[in-house]
Amino acid sequence: xxSGNFESRGDYKAAKYGMWFFLYTELLFFGGMFLLxxxxxxxYAPAFHMAAAEENVVLGSxxxxxxxxxxxxxxxxxxxxxxxxxxxxxxxxGLTVLMGIAFLVVKYFEWSSKIVKGIYPxxxxxLKMSPGEILFFGLYYVMTGIHGLHVLIGVVVISFMIYFxxxxxxxxxxxxxxxNTGLYWHFVDIxxxxxxxxxxxIT
Amino acid sequence: MEHIxxxxxxxxxGYGTFVAVWVALLILLAVTxxxxxxxxxxFSVLINLLIASVKAGLVVTxxxxxxxxxxxxxxLLLLAIATLTAIIALTFSDVWYR
Numbered sequence: 432x433x434s435g436n437f438e439s440r441g442d443y444k445a446a447k448y449g450m451w452f453f454l455y456t457e458l459l460f461f462g463g464m465f466l467l468x469x470x471x472x473x474x475y476a477p478a479f480h481m482a483a484a485e486e487n488v489v490l491g492s493x494x495x496x497x498x499x500x501x502x503x504x505x506x507x508x509x510x511x512x513x514x515x516x517x518x519x520x521x522x523x524x525g526l527t528v529l530m531g532i533a534f535l536v537v538k539y540f541e542w543s544s545k546i547v548k549g550i551y552p553x554x555x556x557x558l559k560m561s562p563g564e565i566l567f568f569g570l571y572y573v574m575t576g577i578h579g580l581h582v583l584i585g586v587v588v589i590s591f592m593i594y595f596x597x598x599x600x601x602x603x604x605x606x607x608x609x610x611n612t613g614l615y616w617h618f619v620d621i622x623x624x625x626x627x628x629x630x631x632x633i634t
Numbered sequence: 635m636e637h638i639x640x641x642x643x644x645x646x647x648g649y650g651t652f653v654a655v656w657v658a659l660l661i662l663l664a665v666t667x668x669x670x671x672x673x674x675x676x677f678s679v680l681i682n683l684l685i686a687s688v689k690a691g692l693v694v695t696x697x698x699x700x701x702x703x704x705x706x707x708x709x710l711l712l713l714a715i716a717t718l719t720a721i722i723a724l725t726f727s728d729v730w731y732r
Binding site: 443448451452455458459462465466469470473474488492495496499500502503506507510513514603604605606607613614617618620621624625627628632633634 | 640641642644646647648649652653655656659660663666667669670678679682683685686689690693694696697698706707710711714715717718721722725726729
């Protein structure tokens with residue numbers, strides 16, 4: 432068994448840098464999609480504004496609050512584990528997972544309300560719309576879809592962190608895994624910070 | 635020689651700081667929704683992107699504790715952002731002056 436003072440033998444700094452480097456590549460990955468969005472938006476501005484009226488600002492705002500709060504929870508959970516408050520840390524990580532799931536549930540309702548109206552990639556309803564609207568909804572599904580996938584991955588990874596924290600693998604002096612998971616989660620939060628105004632607030 | 639950094643040598647950020655950042659993020663969210671509501675036409679998008687960047691900055695600085703990291707990580711983040719900006723600027727110059 433490992434004691435509470437167990438120190439990691441791994442290189443903490445290298446692990447952290449590795450995570451940051453991965454996030455730089457993620458930045459450019461999402462950046463490509465934001466580039467596509469801005470080009471088409473500058474070309475089809477009126478259509479983008481019209482199509483964005485389809486978005487539910489209330490649900491989008493709720494999801495933003497949920498993600499921002501989940502980021503707070505996982506940030507505090509790291510400080511908690513560093514202060515030896517294992518129970519509090521596990522609880523906050525659990526809260527983060529629940530909020531991640533809540534985000535996905537809201538997303539599910541948003542997507543299905545559009546799909547019910549016949550708005551989904553290649554649908555007959557969508558193909559009758561103007562090119563700008565087709566592009567808007569195409570980008571909407573791809574960008575929120577890939578972002579949602581990132582949230583789902585985050586939920587799974589954080590669930591593992593809960594297990595590691597509860598079983599004493601993550602401790603006061605060995606929290607590298609949890610910290611790097613937090614970095615990833617905050618990055619996913621940042622992507623949403625940009626997605627929200629671009630898809631919900633441009634009407 | 636630089637020694638291997640250990641977890642316990644990294645400064646702990648207090649709960650209060652995180653809560654303060656979270657409150658600031660929620661206020662900025664309210665501002666961004668309000669800006670979209672009052673329809674400043676062409677400026678509202680720009681303002682909303684600026685607000686989003688302030689929010690992202692807060693998350694990176696405190697939640698991701700970049701404030702306490704060395705020059706390498708900060709410099710590389712700038713490099714990544716600069717690369718993205720260059721790609722976007724070059725693409726736009728191509729699209730606009732085609």
